[in-house]
Amino acid sequence: MSYPDDPFNRYWEPFKDENPVVECHANVSSKDFWNLPPAKAMQKALTTSRGKELVIKWPAAALPSAIYYVALYFQDNRTPSPFSWRMFDVSANGRAFYKGLNVSTAGVMVFGTQWPLSGQTKITLTPHGNSPVGPVINAGEILQVVPLGGRTLTRDVIAMEELARRFNNPPPDWRGDPCLPSSHSWTGVYCMGSEIVRVVKLNLTDHGISGTLPDIIANLTALTHIWLSGNKLSGSIPDMTNLNNLVSLRLSKNEFTGTIPPSLGNLEGLKELHLQENKLTGKAPESLRGRSGLDLQLSPENQFD
Structure with missing residues (x-):
């Protein structure tokens, strides 16, 4: 998936592993995010059961040792209620990426602009002990940061x-x-x-x-x-x-x-x-x-x- 779904012609491809896949029915608009991800990227998500970590080896291929921009996208597919919130910590290769992320039906994105990565990358979502449901993730974006020169x-x-x-x-x-x-x-x-x-x-x-x-x-x-x-x-x-x-x-x-x-x-x-x-x-x-x-x-x- 790229242009015209993505106005910046970024290339998005499906990702599937052993984690359960859920459909997301909430209406998420690209305009809710500053970097305008395509709405289609938010239509499905990976999740797991309550109390379990969600571990994703993404991207599927090993990365060359370099500095990367990484953005992760999350959206809760359930009707909002006092008992339906999701809260979890996000880490990349064991290093804290974001703590205490609370996901809503409107969607949320967290990103890092200078992340050193090498080889197989592992994204881990660790639920807080009192979270009534397991973590969820819809999409990810990764770009290698390379100085252009001319x-x-x-x-x-x-x-x-x-x-x-x-x-x-x-x-x-x-x-x-x-x-x-x-x-x-x-x-x-x-x-x-x-x-x-x-x-x-x-x-x-x-x-x-x-x-x-x-x-x-x-x-x-x-x-x-x-x-x-x-x-x-x-x-x-x-x-x-x-x-x-x-x-x-x-x-x-x-x-x-x-x-x-x-x-x-x-x-x-x-x-x-x-x-x-x-x-x-x-x-x-x-x-x-x-x-x-x-x-x-x-x-x-x-x-x-």
Whole structure:
């Protein structure tokens, strides 16, 4: 679950272990929380019986040693009464996270912004002795805190976000900043720069992507390589006049239609152009004929007379 359920395009996935699952029927609004979690994340909860600790090994995968932001979400699914309150302490790997948490039907969230975690993480909810019911938890959010250093050029970010919208089945990590932090750049996206970071290469060869290649790709003016062969991209090949740094363009084995853009013949630094096995019509631009040092691969119907 992500956008549009989550306005910030965070990625939420189901979690299930051996603890009992309960449905939450109270109407919880995202606006009741400062960081706007999706309402769907509050529809179910893990719980246990009265007097028992609720222990959750979450996230399911072991975490690399780092600093994390952790947020936990709770909501009581029962009708409020003097005998229905829940109170418990929350700990993470044995360290107190929040003491004396009293959960209501309106929902409550507790968070920590600088939590050192490593390996398997264990969240423990310990009920107070006089609590008439067991602990409950609906959702959790965890983000690794990484210093960014520089910043990605805004124009590149906007262009990459549009590519993500126009592609069907893009890689699941195509959200957020495409370049930063550098250890978590988008799959197939390669960037360079220190203070100002630019997208310099796209490699999504054989990724099963369909959709179209939008004109806005021409705004990625630092691109040297575009490798999108072996997908199901359709529509026309956009004008790439602005891509003066482009060295290699691989669009073979797709479903592109229309003619080969004359602008490709104006890219003086182009050394590799693969357009074969598409549905293109007409001949390649004359400006590409006999160009020294150019690896040009075309389908028979697009080759020069």
